[in-house]
Amino acid sequence: MATGARHVFFLLAPPVIGGYAIHRRINNLESRYPRLTVDDSTSSLEFRTASSPATQHSPHIDIYAARIPLKVLLARTDNPNDIKTADNTTLSTAWARSVFGSRLFRFEGSVIGFFTERRFNPGDIGDTPDAFNPIPVSLSPSIDSNPKSSEQPTEKKRPLLHGVFIVERPPSLDSPHGLLGSWKMADEPREFFEKIALWGYPWRLMSGGRHELSVSEPYEVPGLEGEGPFVDVRFASAHDYEIVPEEGGLEKQKTIPEWSARLHRGYAMLILDVAVRELMRK
CATH class of the missing domain: 1.20.5 (Single alpha-helices involved in coiled-coils or other helix-helix interfaces)
Structure with missing residues (x-):
């Protein structure tokens, strides 16, 4: 040669x-992990709706799921042997903790912590007693003339992974779809690609997105009654893009290239895979 x-x-x-x-x-x-149908059975409307519907759209929404024995998820709760107390809020919290506590997310959070705070740790990953609930901030004066209500508690959304991920909806009895969180792309790279896209560049960056982590209702699998009941644990991802009128209708709006979108989908499936594997080993 x-x-x-x-x-x-x-x-x-x-x-x-x-x-x-x-x-x-x-x-x-x-x-x-085949992509699931995007509807009310697999995700919430809040997840499927762009953060700013008047100016954004969400062309890329992907939902993946894995079937695991309920007892495996119960082992991550405070009452691992009591199926009767395993409501969806408890199970969704356990699943969200499993995802954010996985080695993949811990490493990602630690790298972010190193560059933002000069310390190699993942930050808040929902492993405290408060889990994913909002953070009480302070007691602020109220304009209400009633002396008994002179002060009202305030709170802020909980940031995870050093603030990169914001919990928009913690697991609760109000929703069967578990935890919903958001992230935001920095304005500078997004605006740069929007500018060159107007000059003819074929792709643009997303403005941000959302993840939803949910757990299905328990069910039995024919032939596996001795191992069940089972649940489906889901990981969902949605990307928001700015609507640029000069590009035409939504079907003509530019996004990231397909090969890059496939990498994003692959990473979402990898997050699910790693979290499930770690759950099954414990």
Whole structure:
């Protein structure tokens, strides 16, 4: 092999091999976690609605699920042997803690913590007694003339992973769809790609997005009665994009390229896979 060809080979081989390995890995995840139908049975309307519906749309919504024995999830609750107390709020909290406490999210949060606060730790991952509930801030004066209500408690949404992820709706009895949270893309890179997209560049960045972590009602599986009941644990992802009138209707609005969207879907499936594997090992 000529010297020049050898150099080209050694330059191209790593990205080609790496790309092929990622392709095979995503293929494997796709075969095990098919995308679910996006409707009221798998997600909430709040999750499916863009953060600013008047100016944004959500063209990419993906929901994945894995079936696990209920007892595996119960083991992460305060009453691991009492199925009767396992309401959806309890199970959704346990599942959300499993996802944010997984090695994948802990590493991601630790990297964020290193760059933002110069300490390699994941920050709040919902593992405190307050879990994902809002944070009480202070008692603020009220304009109400009633002396008994001179002060009213205030609270703020709970930030996770050093503030990158904001809990918009903690698991509660008010919703069967578990935890809902949001994240936001920095304005500078989004605005840069919006500008060059107006000049003809074929893609744009999202403005942010949401994740929803939910648990289905328990059910039995024919032939596996001795191992059940089972539940489906879900991980859902939605991306918001600004609506640019110059680009036309929603079907013509630019987004990230398909290969990049597939990587995002692959990462969502990987998050689900890692969390489930860690649950099953405990």
